[in-house]
Amino acid sequence: MRDTVTPVEAAIHLDHVSKEFGKPGTEATYRAVDGLNLDVRPGQMLALLGKTGCGKSTIFNMIAGLTEPTSGTVRVSGRDPFSDFDSFRGRIAIVFQNDRLLPWRTAIQNVELGLEMLDVDAPARLDRTCLCDQRQYSLMRRAVLGAG
Ligand SMILES: Nc1ncnc2c1ncn2[C@@H]1O[C@H](COP(=O)(O)OP(=O)(O)OP(=O)(O)O)[C@@H](O)[C@H]1O
Ligand SMILES: [Mg+2]
Numbered sequence: 215m216r217d218t219v220t221p222v223e224a225a226i227h228l229d230h231v232s233k234e235f236g237k238p239g240t241e242a243t244y245r246a247v248d249g250l251n252l253d254v255r256p257g258q259m260l261a262l263l264g265k266t267g268c269g270k271s272t273i274f275n276m277i278a279g280l281t282e283p284t285s286g287t288v289r290v291s292g293r294d295p296f297s298d299f300d301s302f303r304g305r306i307a308i309v310f311q312n313d314r315l316l317p318w319r320t321a322i323q324n325v326e327l328g329l330e331m332l333d334v335d336a337p338a339r340l341d342r343t344c345l346c347d348q349r350q351y352s353l354m355r356r357a358v359l360g361a362g
Pocket of ligand 1: 247311
């Protein structure tokens with residue numbers, strides 16, 4: 215089995231990636247990720263382990279296109295996840311450490327949020343998210359779609 219994977223076949227490719235927080239060029243700058251090289255091939259499972267604050271979430275945020283590296287190159291399936299963010303919509307998923315529930319929405323509406331962002335219509339969203347029993351489902355369907 216090979217230990218290395220070339221960038222061309224990598225699903226995730228990081229080349230000398232660094233991320234600094236704070237004002238660039240000042241002493242207030244903090245380098246959270248420093249020159250990271252990483253290649254992950256399609257289907258490969260990878261665990262990033264490290265003590266708290268070592269930069270794991272920062273790395274995931276760059277791979278997901280949520281934050282831009284200060285320097286270096288991040289590629290997912292050959293594309294830049296930050297500048298090409300829209301093309302990854304619905305194709306990259308993250309389970310965050312803390313919940314990201316919107317308190318003004320119901321539990322089901324929170325579950326529906328991802329489908330809303332993918333422009334899935336209300337009936338299809340309900341079909342795919344409803345966790346309740348058949349009777350509750352019928353009532354909710356009537357409430358969302360109106361009688362009929
Ligand atoms: N937006 C930010 N502004 C300034 N510093 C930040 C920011 N985000 C992260 N940091 C700092 O960068 C470092 C890495 O943070 P990160 O959240 O990536 O660590 P982590 O490995 O995920 O930690 P944990 O195991 O606690 O989740 C930490 O010192 C953190 O304080
Ligand atoms: Mg973290």
